[in-house]
Amino acid sequence: MSRKIADSVQVPDQEWTAFVRENLLRWYDKNKRELPWRKNKDPYRIWVSEIMLQQTRVDTVIPYYERFMESFPDITALAKAKEEQVLKAWEGLGYYSRVRNLHQAVKEVAATYEAKVPTDPKAVASLRGIGDYTAGAILSIAFDQPVPAVDGNVMRVFSRWFALWDDIVKLSTRRKMGVLGTHLVPSDRPGDFNQALMELGALICTPVNPACGKCPVQATCQAYEQGVQAELPVKKKAKPPRPMRINMAWIRKGGGQVLLQCRPNEGLLAGMWGLPTMEAGQGELVPGDSLVPLLTEQEVPVEWGQVLGEFEHVFSHQRWQVTVVDGFVREDISVLPDGWRWANETERRRLAFPNVYRKAFALAEKRKKGLSGFQGRLL
Numbered sequence: 001m002s003r004k005i006a007d008s009v010q011v012p013d014q015e016w017t018a019f020v021r022e023n024l025l026r027w028y029d030k031n032k033r034e035l036p037w038r039k040n041k042d043p044y045r046i047w048v049s050e051i052m053l054q055q056t057r058v059d060t061v062i063p064y065y066e067r068f069m070e071s072f073p074d075i076t077a078l079a080k081a082k083e084e085q086v087l088k089a090w091e092g093l094g095y096y097s098r099v100r101n102l103h104q105a106v107k108e109v110a111a112t113y114e115a116k117v118p119t120d121p122k123a124v125a126s127l128r129g130i131g132d133y134t135a136g137a138i139l140s141i142a143f144d145q146p147v148p149a150v151d152g153n154v155m156r157v158f159s160r161w162f163a164l165w166d167d168i169v170k171l172s173t174r175r176k177m178g179v180l181g182t183h184l185v186p187s188d189r190p191g192d193f194n195q196a197l198m199e200l201g202a203l204i205c206t207p208v209n210p211a212c213g214k215c216p217v218q219a220t221c222q223a224y225e226q227g228v229q230a231e232l233p234v235k236k237k238a239k240p241p242r243p244m245r246i247n248m249a250w251i252r253k254g255g256g257q258v259l260l261q262c263r264p265n266e267g268l269l270a271g272m273w274g275l276p277t278m279e280a281g282q283g284e285l286v287p288g289d290s291l292v293p294l295l296t297e298q299e300v301p302v303e304w305g306q307v308l309g310e311f312e313h314v315f316s317h318q319r320w321q322v323t324v325v326d327g328f329v330r331e332d333i334s335v336l337p338d339g340w341r342w343a344n345e346t347e348r349r350r351l352a353f354p355n356v357y358r359k360a361f362a363l364a365e366k367r368k369k370g371l372s373g374f375q376g377r378l379l
């Protein structure tokens with residue numbers, strides 16, 4: 001049933017391939033979910049959905065997607081939008097480099113390709129933020145090109161279906177999966193086939209307790225035959241997030257203005273606005289102390305108030321234990337260096353903030369109003 005086409009990849013023969021394609025597409029036609037990006041084959045809509053779906057669940061993405069599409073219904077609208085508006089529409093979805101790259105790439109498409117997503121695979125793959133998977137999804141779904149689109153769901157399906165014991169985190173394994181995907185994708189309905197594989201991973205061949213009894217490829221699944229579904233895929237455990245103690249300052253001045261600091265252009269939360277933030281040193285007596293050098297450097301004369309509370313926020317590589325400290329500035333400091341600004345409530349509503357800062361705002365504002373209910377601990 002299989003033949004070897006590369007050193008370490010066995011691909012199925014044509015008869016087997018035709019059989020599973022037919023089964024899978026039949027299952028997809030009956031079971032596919034109605035999702036907003038499946039309403040038509042507009043490449044821009046598909047592109048935005050694929051970027052939003054990276055590291056984010058479908059249910060979370062749907063309301064964001066609908067709002068984003070209302071604000072920026074086509075390439076021209078997104079290309080013309082200010083970065084501040086685009087970030088605001090993304091606020092809460094996280095991984096903001098995704099939307100910055102999307103915005104840049106859309107501007108390039110507007111300027112270079114008359115606001116039409118190119119159909120040439122090299123041109124698509126050269127756009128910012130578009131990797132093999134996203135390019136495959138756009139080209140196959142929007143333009144019916146027979147190219148694979150192997151995302152995390154599909155890797156899990158392939159690992160089990162073909163009983164592959166390679167670590168799916170490794171690039172060499174991804175390449176193998178790409179070879180399999182290239183072999184399997186048909187020239188007729190390639191986009192539906194790719195989506196059928198993704199849907200199979202999302203609905204049936206789930207990470208835990210796959211519903212093998214309902215699976216359209218069960219008769220050909222090697223993991224099922226060997227009873228090893230629960231052991232696959234092999235995925236090397238990521239290191240647990242590094243714990244860090246972080247101090248943030250809620251520094252106010254008259255007119256309800258709060259001091260904001262822009263994050264550095266590289267690294268975690270790059271280029272996003274937030275509260276003045278610093279990693280706490282060891283053995284301090286006052287949590288606000290670590291912020292003092294930062295604010296002295298900016299010549300902000302702060303009168304420190306009380307500790308407002310603390311909360312935890314987990315990123316993929318870091319676990320922040322955050323303490324929020326209150327402060328007040330009496331002098332009229334309106335000129336600040338680049339990357340610093342005051343913002344009143346209206347301006348804060350207009351800006352986009354990463355979730356960790358939204359938590360800090362909620363904590364400070366609730367503390368200020370004497371309300372309870374925030375999940376962090378009020379000190």
Ligand code: SF4
Nearest residue numbers: 205210212215218221
């Ligand atoms: Fe996944 Fe089970 Fe289907 Fe195999 S039979 S592909 S393990 S759901």
